[in-house]
Amino acid sequence: MNYLKFNESELDDELKEKSIKEVRQVCLGCKSCDLAQTRRNVVFSDGKAGAPIMLIGEAPGADEDATGIPFVGKAGKLLTSLISDVGLSRENDFYICNTVKCRPPENRVPTDEEKCICERFLNAQINIVRPKVIILCGATSAKSFLGNDIKITQIRGKWFKLFNSLDAVVIFHPSYLLRNRSEEENSPIWLTKQDLIAVKNFIGK
Numbered sequence: 001m002n003y004l005k006f007n008e009s010e011l012d013d014e015l016k017e018k019s020i021k022e023v024r025q026v027c028l029g030c031k032s033c034d035l036a037q038t039r040r041n042v043v044f045s046d047g048k049a050g051a052p053i054m055l056i057g058e059a060p061g062a063d064e065d066a067t068g069i070p071f072v073g074k075a076g077k078l079l080t081s082l083i084s085d086v087g088l089s090r091e092n093d094f095y096i097c098n099t100v101k102c103r104p105p106e107n108r109v110p111t112d113e114e115k116c117i118c119e120r121f122l123n124a125q126i127n128i129v130r131p132k133v134i135i136l137c138g139a140t141s142a143k144s145f146l147g148n149d150i151k152i153t154q155i156r157g158k159w160f161k162l163f164n165s166l167d168a169v170v171i172f173h174p175s176y177l178l179r180n181r182s183e184e185e186n187s188p189i190w191l192t193k194q195d196l197i198a199v200k201n202f203i204g205k
């Protein structure tokens with residue numbers, strides 16, 4: 001698909017927070033697709049707009065829909081603990097959002113149409129936050145940027161330049177990790193920790 005756009009201007013942290021707040025307000029009122037009929041809350045983002053790492057997931061699940069905060073359910077808790085296991089801080093180092101801001105019924109994968117309709121919000125988030133690195137978390141997120149033909153097992157751990165400018169790495173989605181709990185060397189959880197360590201090194205922490 002690779003439909004996202006990118007512009008080149010830089011904002012300071014205060015202006016980033018202000019701009020993100022404005023985009024959030026617009027997003028909270030969005031009724032551009034049918035997901036608006038079934039959502040309880042729009043799940044816009046969590047974390048600081050000036051954070052060095054932006055993590056982009058798929059779409060909110062039930063817990064996120066109930067709270068309005070991304071990655072707070074079982075998968076989110078696992079993600080948060082992996083982040084702290086490698087010495088990063090979800091609160092200070094991450095700006096977290098999803099490709100689609102409203103929960104698809106029964107947690108189905110968002111359609112390409114829903115992703116396209118929601119694209120303007122993700123686009124604005126990337127342009128404002130301008131992180132040092134983007135983590136594409138799971139297949140849906142990776143496909144939004146790298147095309148629908150990618151295979152997550154083939155590209156996880158690989159680094160890409162998005163928009164010829166932004167560094168990005170693909171990691172497994174924590175829902176997949178919940179179904180594969182081994183922590184042995186080369187297990188999905190072990191590989192994900194290696195990916196997060198690479199991110200940590202990349203931002204110089």
Ligand code: URA
Nearest residue numbers: 057058059060070071
């Ligand atoms: N899965 C996602 O991709 N995003 C969330 O916010 C929660 C679960």
